[in-house]
Amino acid sequence: MPRTKGDHEARRRDVSEAVWRVLAAHGFGGLTLRAVAAELDATTGLLTHYFPAKRDLLAHALDLLEQRTSARPRPAGGDGLSAVRTALLGILPLTAEATASNRIWVSSWDTALADPAVSANHARMYAQSRDRLRDLVATAQRLGELPAGDPARIAEGAQSFVLGLVVQALLNPTAFPPDRQAGLLDDYLAALASAPPSPR
């Protein structure tokens, strides 16, 4: 029974939603045409209509990951160090939604390492995220809330810390509940704030 309403855009959103659910449940390794189709109560014919080949669906999934990550509720917490803290907290898997998103991210690393093009795209996205973080760090430095030093370098360190904490929290949620994650992040920021003006 074909669709009577040709609302192309709405249908595309449905497809994206199904892709997202499959990713959250089974990761990129479980992203199969029939899995997405089943989530839509449709067949693979529908998908090949929207995505000529599997790689197109995979590209769409990666786009989706980038989109939904950057579109996640970003509280934009105020000024200086507080803004840095809020930005980093926004990455951690503190909510169910953030956990799903991070689970997809971790899964994407495997496919990224297998495909140089995806890897390069990931590098670009993380670099962009670092740049935003760097600006926040620079502001905090200007406010005297963080010691002097290359803000880009500090952003690299902070992003590494948060990424690693994401991995730990996903693999061992019992040992790293939300408040523990926040506590560890605050430890890190406190150490950063009290560090000597910079070695170089």
Place this chain on the structure above:
Amino acid sequence: MPRTKGDHEARRRDVSEAVWRVLAAHGFGGLTLRAVAAELDATTGLLTHYFPAKRDLLAHALDLLEQRTSARPRPAGGDGLSAVRTALLGILPLTAEATASNRIWVSSWDTALADPAVSANHARMYAQSRDRLRDLVATAQRLGELPAGDPARIAEGAQSFVLGLVVQALLNPTAFPPDRQAGLLDDYLAALASAPPSPR
């Protein structure tokens, strides 16, 4: 042409070597019976002889990962903070071998998140690694090279930092060459050493 020499142990080592090469090249997602068999110049019949089912081969691969990780040349660098630094440096993908091992680790996270049993095993291994790190941290504190504070908590933070740095380095090796990784680690340790005695 069947094997004329029944050296069971040596053959098993060959199989493990082939599994390792497949993992390093294609990750856990590419760990297929025929891929391993091809690496051995053998057929799937050989593998089913050593591993009745795929899950047995996967379990062996995970064992292999744990074994080879803990057996990696661990310089055991001296005392206190220096020992902490050496331990953390030993995790980073600074050499080709360490890069391969870390690439396999990252790949394993995807399969771990899909299988609670594997996930629990990972949690156990990381907890064990944290415990070792915690002891080194405690020693450094006793030597006055690190401020007071829960050493387990500090170990958690340090491990998170290093894990995240591993991910960044693997996804973007150009931006995170070995000396950059070491520099970022030293920044982190410097901040840690100059932190206030501990909030709690």
Place this chain on the structure above:
DNA sequence: CCATTTACACAACAAGTGTTATGAGTATGT
């Protein structure tokens, strides 16, 4: 020296994968 067990190769199987072709309803423009 023969019977049994080991250690595979070889081949076939069912299930799952992406891809492709065909066709049938529905919308759209003329």
Place this chain on the structure above:
DNA sequence: ACATACTCATAACACTTGTTGTGTAAATGG
């Protein structure tokens, strides 16, 4: 109203995957 284009379902395809069975050399043990 009718031809055309869109939006799928259906089905078959070639391929890969894990699994299983059969056969056969070599090792082993009595």
